[in-house]
Amino acid sequence: MMEGRMTKTGNAATGADMAPPIQSLGDVELFWQQTQGWIASHYLSIAIACASGALIIALLYGLRMLGTRLCRREHLGHWPRIVGRAIARTNLFFIVMLAARLVSGYATPPAVVAGTIGFLFTVATAVQAALWVRELVIGIVEYRAGEEDSGSSTLGSAIGIIRLLVTAVCFIVATLLILDNIGVNITGLVASLGIGGIAIGLAAQGIFSDLFASLAIIFDKPFRRGDTVKWDLTTGTVESIGLKTTRVRSTTGEEVVISNTNLLNKELRNLAHTLRRRATLMLSVTYQTPPEVCRRIPDMVKAIVTAHDKAVFLHCCMVNFAPSSLDYELLFDVLDEDGEVFNSARHDICITILESFAKQGIRFAYPTQTTFTAAPDGTMIMPYAEAPTPAA
Incomplete structure (x- = not known):
């Protein structure tokens, strides 16, 4: 008798993994009859399994509460908050089905009961995995976008589209997994989704290009x-x-x-x-400037630039003999990102150079042209005839 009972129980446990879930009214009646018989013959194992399941549910629920607390701890950094946000979205139905799946083998339930638990666990796992992936992806996107951008109108619309796309993809994949586990042939459905996605992508190629940009x-x-x-x-x-x-x-x-x-x-x-902004100025003086004064001009300009607290002198030197001037190139940097600070510093330096040159008698050049007339022998003559001397 004992051997026969053990053989019967072992066969039920062996066929539990292969048994289909409830699909008709006959299955419901069979499920109820087998459940009554199972409870009557395995009440002690069922009690122990229920106690173990309750402990597992309590532990998993405490883990979910820990994830909720991690979301509020801003000083821990962004990754603990993202993971905690995903853990906080753990569904209670998934927790219950996970506990039932873990303890169902100890209680040796009938084939129909085990098949039903397995089916519900598959559905709960697929939906829960979709929720976890969605929260992780959206959390990473919002972190990369920055808190100030995700809450404003700058990129809020783009992030909203990302949420929609991620949610749709995750739950479509979860639905396909559920259908595949209950025995539905999803090959045609996957092919239809692929063809439809290609058609939509080609029709809205420009929109998607700007969206990805x-x-x-x-x-x-x-x-x-x-x-x-x-x-x-x-x-x-x-x-x-x-x-x-x-x-x-x-x-x-x-x-x-x-x-x-x-x-x-x-x-x-x-x-x-820009950590620094560079200014390039061209200083043009007249050819009448004495050579010794031309030699002192770089030192004069360097002293003016270095006297400014925001400016860094780079170089000042003569670079060209222009048709109407002697050209000096001045380069200096302004150590500030603000454009107005740069403009103000450049203005102050230009005015100071103008004042210093005026004190030294250095004249700035402007476009001029002088014409000389030469005789056939090369002798320079005036370009106009001399006035006749009046008679005495």
């Missing part, structure tokens, strides 16, 4: 709202970054609208991250 702005951060950028002949301040276009307020006052794809394909200069 906005994602590149989120992750790579070549510029942000408020930065001063320059490309080609346009210089301006970024006012907004949308899903398809970026709007820049140029220095001349008009609003420049450019697609995200075209903007990233250009050589873009972000002037907001």
